[in-house]
Amino acid sequence: MYDAVFTERLQRPAVALVNAGFALDARSAASGKGMPGVRVVSETVPCECTEPSRIVAGVRAAMDDLVTALTAPLTAEEGSPPPREADGVSGIVFAGDLGEVQQFFYRRGWTDGLPIVPPTEAAVEEMLTGTDLPRDHVVGKMIPRLGKVTVEKIAVNAVMAGALPTYMPLLIAGVDALLDPKAAFGTFEVSTGSWAPFWIVNGPIREQLHVNSGQGALSPGDIANAAIGRAMGLIVKNLGGARKGLEDMGVQGNPGKYTMVVGENEEAIPGWEPLHVQHGFPRSDSCLTVSFPNSYLQIWPYGSDDKGILRAVMANMVPRWRQLTLLLPPGHAQTLADAGWTKRELASYLYEYARVPAYRTPEFWGTPGMQRIRPPLNAEDAAPLLRGPDSLRVVVSGGAGAFMGMAYGSSTWVTKPVTLPAGWERLVRKYRGLVPTHLRY
Amino acid sequence: MGGNYEVMSPWAEVDPVPLEGINPRLADLNGMRVGLFQNGKVAAGPIMDAVEAELHARFDGIRTPRFGRTANLEVAETTDRARYEQWVREVDAVIHAVGD
Numbered sequence: 206m207y208d209a210v211f212t213e214r215l216q217r218p219a220v221a222l223v224n225a226g227f228a229l230d231a232r233s234a235a236s237g238k239g240m241p242g243v244r245v246v247s248e249t250v251p252c253e254c255t256e257p258s259r260i261v262a263g264v265r266a267a268m269d270d271l272v273t274a275l276t277a278p279l280t281a282e283e284g285s286p287p288p289r290e291a292d293g294v295s296g297i298v299f300a301g302d303l304g305e306v307q308q309f310f311y312r313r314g315w316t317d318g319l320p321i322v323p324p325t326e327a328a329v330e331e332m333l334t335g336t337d338l339p340r341d342h343v344v345g346k347m348i349p350r351l352g353k354v355t356v357e358k359i360a361v362n363a364v365m366a367g368a369l370p371t372y373m374p375l376l377i378a379g380v381d382a383l384l385d386p387k388a389a390f391g392t393f394e395v396s397t398g399s400w401a402p403f404w405i406v407n408g409p410i411r412e413q414l415h416v417n418s419g420q421g422a423l424s425p426g427d428i429a430n431a432a433i434g435r436a437m438g439l440i441v442k443n444l445g446g447a448r449k450g451l452e453d454m455g456v457q458g459n460p461g462k463y464t465m466v467v468g469e470n471e472e473a474i475p476g477w478e479p480l481h482v483q484h485g486f487p488r489s490d491s492c493l494t495v496s497f498p499n500s501y502l503q504i505w506p507y508g509s510d511d512k513g514i515l516r517a518v519m520a521n522m523v524p525r526w527r528q529l530t531l532l533l534p535p536g537h538a539q540t541l542a543d544a545g546w547t548k549r550e551l552a553s554y555l556y557e558y559a560r561v562p563a564y565r566t567p568e569f570w571g572t573p574g575m576q577r578i579r580p581p582l583n584a585e586d587a588a589p590l591l592r593g594p595d596s597l598r599v600v601v602s603g604g605a606g607a608f609m610g611m612a613y614g615s616s617t618w619v620t621k622p623v624t625l626p627a628g629w630e631r632l633v634r635k636y637r638g639l640v641p642t643h644l645r646y
Numbered sequence: 647m648g649g650n651y652e653v654m655s656p657w658a659e660v661d662p663v664p665l666e667g668i669n670p671r672l673a674d675l676n677g678m679r680v681g682l683f684q685n686g687k688v689a690a691g692p693i694m695d696a697v698e699a700e701l702h703a704r705f706d707g708i709r710t711p712r713f714g715r716t717a718n719l720e721v722a723e724t725t726d727r728a729r730y731e732q733w734v735r736e737v738d739a740v741i742h743a744v745g746d
Contacts, residue, residue: 206744208721213668217737220741222741264697265700275672276671279671300653309653352660355658443658
């Protein structure tokens with residue numbers, strides 16, 4: 206849609222021919238670029254369709270509208286759009302009891318569907334103790350709406366998510382990571398592929414915040430794992446303006462968009478480099494890494510030795526996205542380390558030997574989205590399941606038991622260091638006692 | 647639901663974007679050069695084939711030059727920009743295939 210806006214700016218009338226399901230998304234995109242009147246014509250060709258008869262039928266049905274969009278005189282509003290009305294973005298926006306606040310936020314589309322913690326001034330003030338940055342500091346502008354991601358707005362969304370002030374450094378680093386062009390956030394946040402940000406926490410901050418890297422780390426129950434991912438999701442929605450079905454066009458959606466946060470158990474295998482060290486940071490740094498998987502698979506090994514573990518991984522790799530975060534529980538990691546494997550050797554080995562016959566790959570069949578990849582010549586040619594040896598990361602996490610996790614994506618990993626405020630240790634002491642004490646039965 | 651809460655907005659401020667109008671339309675498509683822009687999605691090419699056939703069936707002397715994006719990014723942000731600007735100068739209007 207941005208291309209159509211660009212065309213109009215080059216002084217030529219443009220019309221966007223858009224699948225009907227994307228019409229709202231197209232209008233948001235044009236409006237976000239300051240040109241709300243760009244004409245959009247809906248068509249009903251099935252998405253990614255390759256069948257000529259259905260394409261022709263869908264186009265024919267839209268042709269009259271398309272011709273009209275190219276020739277009908279402009280309305281006054283199209284030629285000179287009226288200024289936007291202010292949409293109540295600053296200060297206090299509502300006052301009411303708890304139930305009324307929940308309904309107000311839900312009706313505005315500002316939640317993830319779950320109840321939120323009311324972001325009162327007092328709660329936001331407390332959240333801001335987690336950073337030395339001034340509240341009006343702009344960390345960046347987040348697409349698609351180009352909303353200003355101020356420290357205060359991060360804090361408001363953090364309160365809503367149930368975060369603690371000690372999470373603020375991670376949330377600010379998370380915004381930094383999303384805004385890094387290498388993350389390709391603009392594509393993944395709104396894509397039909399329903400990619401979910403997968404956050405991996407490394408360094409001393411894991412222990413300080415009780416980020417779970419052990420048993421069931423990706424399951425509910427830990428305030429850090431739950432609230433950090435949830436806050437980032439609200440930030441994407443409320444500051445970036447990526448809302449489901451309007452701008453975020455994920456077809457199936459992804460439960461990982463509620464939260465998908467894990468710590469790496471760096472201490473389990475002392476000889477292995479933690480993820481952030483692999484990415485060039487000192488082991489003593491606290492860092493946050495994001496990638497965008499859209500699928501998560503859990504498997505158990507085909508044998509308890511290194512060969513059995515690797516055979517299971519290779520047999521379950523999916524011939525499509527070719528980027529993989531492999532979550533190894535400490536037991537398997539130890540088995541592999543004892544057999545002499547390093548993380549990098551595992552990645553190289555799996556790139557080299559994890560292959561399938563070409564007929565199992567999408568590029569062999571000319572599957573939509575894969576046309577640019579040169580297809581193999583023969584159906585039985587061995588095709589790699591990874592893009593390259595750098596397309597796999599091994600992360601040690603999880604608890605007792607044999608299951609491994611495989612998070613598939615098509616992105617890369619972006620790691621950002623966490624900047625801690627003055628008085629960090631005091632702040633950590635204030636909140637670190639907040640841990641569940643479960644009754645035994 | 648007792649207690650009263652005064653709550654802050656989580657919605658981002660944006661820098662004011664001056665709103666722009668769109669360009670006047672063409673009076674007639676007969677004899678016009680209507681550019682067809684493909685975004686690289688799989689169906690964009692075949693859709694534009696169908697659009698092209700329909701336009702030629704309906705309008706005399708219409709020309710339909712094509713432009714294909716080579717990266718999954720807006721064309722203004724890529725090395726295709728200069729080539730695209732030149733292409734746009736040589737057409738009277740553009741139809742964009744957008745989305746999936």
